[in-house]
Amino acid sequence: MKYLTRTVWILSFISLLTDVASEMLYPIMPIYLKSIGFSILLIGILEGVAEATAGLSKGYFGKLSDHSRKRAPFVQLGYVLSAVSKPMMAVLVYPVWIFFARTIDRLGKGIRTGARDALLSDEASPATKGRVFGFHRSMDTLGAVAGPALALLFLYFYPGQYRTLFLVAFVPGLLAIGLSFYLKDRKTVVKENKTPVGFFSFLRYWKSSPAVYRKVVVGLLVFTLSNSSDVFLLLKVKQAGLSDTATIGVYIFYNLVYALAAFPLGMLADRMGLKKIFVSGLLLFIIVYTGMTITGSWYWYGFLFFLYGLYAAATEGISKAWISSITHKADTATAIGTYTGFQSVCTMLASSFTGWIWFQFGAGNAFLITAIIAIFVFFYFLLTIPEPVVDDVRSTNS
Structure with a gap:
């Protein structure tokens, strides 16, 4: 597994530790905020401001x-800010x-996301991108398993x-900061560029980007508009009668x-094609959200969340x-930062829309509408977007 280079391992362990810290706090954040006097409305405004900050800063x-x-300085600063928050x-x-601290956390994510993913991309060849990004996601998500378990x-x-738990969560964050200083940028000849970078200058990339990039991102963003926060899935499970612990x-x-x-699906994507695995994931998403319209036992929801993990x-x-x-x-960093920035904004809109549908017409209709939109996105990718031929685009300007 020579494609798992030193840099890939370091970035993956940093993400694991950071996710341990963040996910330790995720389940108890609303409870904590309510305990110190935050209303539901104020919690919603807090999360909205935080996500907007992250979204807008990713592209910039x-x-x-x-x-x-440069990549490493952005990664290092981003993880420092998230840890100290x-x-x-x-x-x-x-x-x-609290608003300031939460915004600092999300700003850290915005600073590091594009540069980190560009580092991962630089470490991969066209034939190993799926497994490199897949391995990183596996390590990152292990933190989302360990974090809530440690919090419980x-x-x-x-x-x-x-x-006290907030202070405990600072420990894995400190370890992540320490690891980040082992990251090094590759030595390249840098041409002096004195052109200033405006905060919204990344938006100009949209016009100059490859046409296939715009087609793919449009599909991804329409899907994001239907894909609300996982909190709604958990709320449905809770309403079905499962305990808080369950x-x-x-x-x-x-x-x-x-x-x-x-990681295994990333390896499979490198062999079968990125598009094939992605649209298979969309199909699983449609099955899950359609299944959520049915009230069942914890076995049923366990099955659906198994499929959701695969998605x-x-x-x-x-x-x-x-x-x-x-x-x-x-x-690379601009392309990913622009996409993830728009994605953050679309996620906010999706959660607001789903919440409104849930309130007005019930949970079943909210999940069904989400599934219907996802069906259109599934066929959009299946019928209009070609499998990427990775060598052609990147080699023209490497």
């Missing part, structure tokens, strides 16, 4: 990374401070000690399936591998 910092021809939320409980264990022995257990099970399947493994890393295969090497 991706463009800045390509412009400067954890204890910040435990130190003071004033709403303005901590709260079992120390119930209600939420602020609901969190289902979420951990989903992440475990995702983590175990991402995530077949699409998350694969989509970034696909984008990096159809764009110029010098624009």
